[in-house]
Amino acid sequence: MNNLVKINSERCKSCGLCIHVCPKDVLTIGEIANSKGYYTVEMKDQTMCIACAFCALICPDLALEVYREEKGK
Amino acid sequence: MKPIFTKTKGLTDRPFHYCPGCTHGIIHRLIGELLEEMNLIEKTIGVAPVGCSGFCENYFACDMIGAAHGRAVAVATGAKRARPDRFVFTYQGDGDGASIGLAETISAAARGERITSIFVNNAIYGMTGGQMAPTSLIGQKTSTSPYGRDAETMGFPLDLPKILTQVEGAVYVASVSVDSPQGIKEAKKALRRAFQVQLDGLGYSFVSILSTCPTNWGVNPVEALEWLQTKMKPHFALGELKVPTIEGGDAV
Ligand SMILES: Cc1ncc(C[n+]2csc(CCOP(=O)(O)OP(=O)(O)O)c2C)c(N)n1
Ligand code: SF4
Ligand code: SF4
Ligand code: SF4
Numbered sequence: 001m002n003n004l005v006k007i008n009s010e011r012c013k014s015c016g017l018c019i020h021v022c023p024k025d026v027l028t029i030g031e032i033a034n035s036k037g038y039y040t041v042e043m044k045d046q047t048m049c050i051a052c053a054f055c056a057l058i059c060p061d062l063a064l065e066v067y068r069e070e071k072g073k
Numbered sequence: 074m075k076p077i078f079t080k081t082k083g084l085t086d087r088p089f090h091y092c093p094g095c096t097h098g099i100i101h102r103l104i105g106e107l108l109e110e111m112n113l114i115e116k117t118i119g120v121a122p123v124g125c126s127g128f129c130e131n132y133f134a135c136d137m138i139g140a141a142h143g144r145a146v147a148v149a150t151g152a153k154r155a156r157p158d159r160f161v162f163t164y165q166g167d168g169d170g171a172s173i174g175l176a177e178t179i180s181a182a183a184r185g186e187r188i189t190s191i192f193v194n195n196a197i198y199g200m201t202g203g204q205m206a207p208t209s210l211i212g213q214k215t216s217t218s219p220y221g222r223d224a225e226t227m228g229f230p231l232d233l234p235k236i237l238t239q240v241e242g243a244v245y246v247a248s249v250s251v252d253s254p255q256g257i258k259e260a261k262k263a264l265r266r267a268f269q270v271q272l273d274g275l276g277y278s279f280v281s282i283l284s285t286c287p288t289n290w291g292v293n294p295v296e297a298l299e300w301l302q303t304k305m306k307p308h309f310a311l312g313e314l315k316v317p318t319i320e321g322g323d324a325v
Contacts, residue, residue, distance in 0.1 A: 004074060015094030015294040021254055038093070054254040056078040060098030061089055067074035 094294020
């Protein structure tokens with residue numbers, strides 16, 4: 001699998017709710033701070049992502065978009 | 074790649090001012106998504122409260138009016154009566170809708186105003202520094218109940234949606250929570266039905282949404298979700314508490 005969670009780092013506030021609800025432990029707080037000083041979320045293991053969009057559903061700050069890899073494309 | 078989840082056009086691109094992990098943002102998104110999905114952006118007038126969400130007029134992509142504290146439903150009543158062709162909603166905190174605005178809320182329900190109120194219950198006054206709200210739980214520590222809310226001197230929490238079920242003009246009343254992906258999907262369903270009740274001209278629709286305030290509860294965002302689940306949910310009636318008896322048409 002190569003699904004993608006696209007992260008808009010400038011909107012992320014490092015709240016950790018996406019990490020809390022991800023069933024596959026795909027996300028983590030990274031080591032790069034955005035312009036407001038928040039250490040923003042990163043995908044640590046993209047191959048595990050099942051594109052369930054739980055992370056995007058719970059993100060209060062619209063920082064996440066989810067894309068599913070299409071077979072044979 | 075196939076988009077599974079992208080940002081709705083029902084919200085502007087402006088980043089939210091809310092604290093990290095505050096679930097006001099989730100509720101904003103659900104409303105924005107429904108405005109887009111139900112093709113309402115161009116015909117909606119939203120009314121903003123006073124409270125942390127007082128700046129929500131910056132975020133919804135529809136027309137917005139800012140009301141004085143507690144008066145959002147009164148302002149919405151005027152907007153809807155002047156422009157019955159518009160979809161009109163209020164966005165209010167529990168302090169706004171159940172404390173200073175309690176009379177306005179119940180009166181609008183009694184009149185069966187064809188508007189929709191979204192009531193964000195975080196059991197506290199967020200904006201002003203975490204004072205006790207009518208919805209604060211027994212034992213809950215707030216800046217004005219530092220030893221915990223004591224029923225003897227401070228009374229009991231008010232379950233506003235439960236009360237509104239007794240008011241004839243309130244035709245759709247639901248109480249939901251945004252503490253999990255599942256809960257968020259159910260909250261969206263309830264909001265969709267509430268919006269439809271207004272579009273069908275049936276009467277007042279009201280959706281209470283249990284929400285977090287990590288900052289004033291003094292916990293981190295994940296702990297706040299857990300506090301909502303374990304402490305708040307058992308104390309408030311949840312689900313679709315009242316649904317219209319007649320679907321469609323003008324009659325209640
Ligand atoms: C007439 C008036 N009285 C009091 C206030 C102070 N005040 C501002 S917001 C607020 C309560 C907000 O709490 P809530 O409605 O629960 O919203 P939250 O901030 O928690 O989202 C109060 C008492 C005011 N602005 N105007
Ligand atoms: S889409 Fe699902 S599996 Fe992928 S990161 Fe988000 S929550 Fe985790
Ligand atoms: S839920 Fe959103 S704001 Fe919070 S850490 Fe995840 S991406 Fe950032
Ligand atoms: S004070 Fe509470 S309700 Fe207000 S933005 Fe912060 S977390 Fe949200």
